[in-house]
Amino acid sequence: MTETPIKAVAIGASAGAVQALLAILPALPARFSLPILVVVHVPPDRDNALAPLLQSKCRIAVKEAEDKEPIEGGAIYLAPSDYHLLVETQRTLALSTDELVNYSRPSIDALFESAADAYGPELVGVILTGANHDGAAGLKAVKDAGGVAIVEDPTGAYATAMPLAALEACPSAITMNIDAIASYLSSLGPA
């Protein structure tokens, strides 16, 4: 698919996110070596129960991202509710409470655009199910920077709007069903 070794994965999901993530992340092998950065639209003011849920099913570490945290391989970082998650060019994480983007905080676009800046062609961006348009511009940024753009096949997605918007903004993205995404990501693991 690409000659450049992949160094990080960014995933964005909205409506139907939990089921989709549960079909992908637990499939990753224990020795998976890349960092995975995840934005899920969750209501603000709600304790993020997603990290413990995913952790109970995954073989690699799952945590809420902390500000200024160095990004490490083999870990899943979730954007905390009500904060944007950004990647700095030195490959550390940064949080921000900037205005909502596409009615969302965290925003998938914000993560993907900053991650595309930091990782260039070494990034895979994955847009999953969702009922809005967040992530479309972000996925295009990933592709424009030379990275790999993947979209969940809208025909099988719980909510199709987000995958469709991503494909419209980034027509050269690869569509895959959830299982194919899981095995593709797993294959990236031990570099």
Added chain:
Amino acid sequence: MTEDLEIELLLEALHQRYHYDFRHYARASIKRRLIHARGQLGFPTISAIQDRVLHDPSMLPRLLDYLTVQVSDMFRDPSYFKALREKVLPHLRTYPSLKVWIAGCSAGEEVYSLAILFREEGLYDRTIFYATDINPEALAAAETGVFPLDRIRKFTENHRKSGGKSSLSDYYTAAYGRAAFDKSLRSRVVFSDHSLVTDAVFAEMHLISCRNVMIYFDRPLQDRAIGLFRESLTRNGFLGLGSKESLRFSAHAPAFSEFVAGEKIYQRRER
């Protein structure tokens, strides 16, 4: 990339011309905001913004609004204010007079929250509050204490969740779609322009609340700010950060102990 260079040059220009120093702010969010500003203000490039702001000082406040994030709420993260109320104020009560510094106070949401909290706990009259920020428009708004009425429902809910002992409506009068907070809530507040990046310590504090400001700094700059707080705090003084901030990655971490785990409230160890 050219755009990164233009941003670098713009920040350098702002520093040399106006002494606003954004050079060590977390770059990813500054970049997002400047690209947004370029679009909204109708400039073709970031360099065009630079050209304009260098020659036209009236452009500066507009640019500052993009460079400084003003998102805030009264009693934002109610559990933080609850922890102050239940765990920190009992200690502060033992002092005859108190100084509190709200650093990065934005339009005053946090200032009025603390003023109300201190009043409800009977400590207001012996406290001086220093409310500082670098954005002059935010400071001016903070001094007037007027907020759109449509924000009050959230504020009221937050206040209740923070363990509020009164009704928030006791503290403001509503008219024409606005809520004006009581003057008496700022009778002991000193509003002033102060930058955590370029300015020095100015008083000895018992409590410093600096929430959601340092996430915008890079690590060395965070260390500078935390160093200021460390020097400003009295023995056993308290430092409260935003809910997703911590001293974990700071060089000054050993100077503090965690006072309320989970609420990012720290205590200065004995000097």
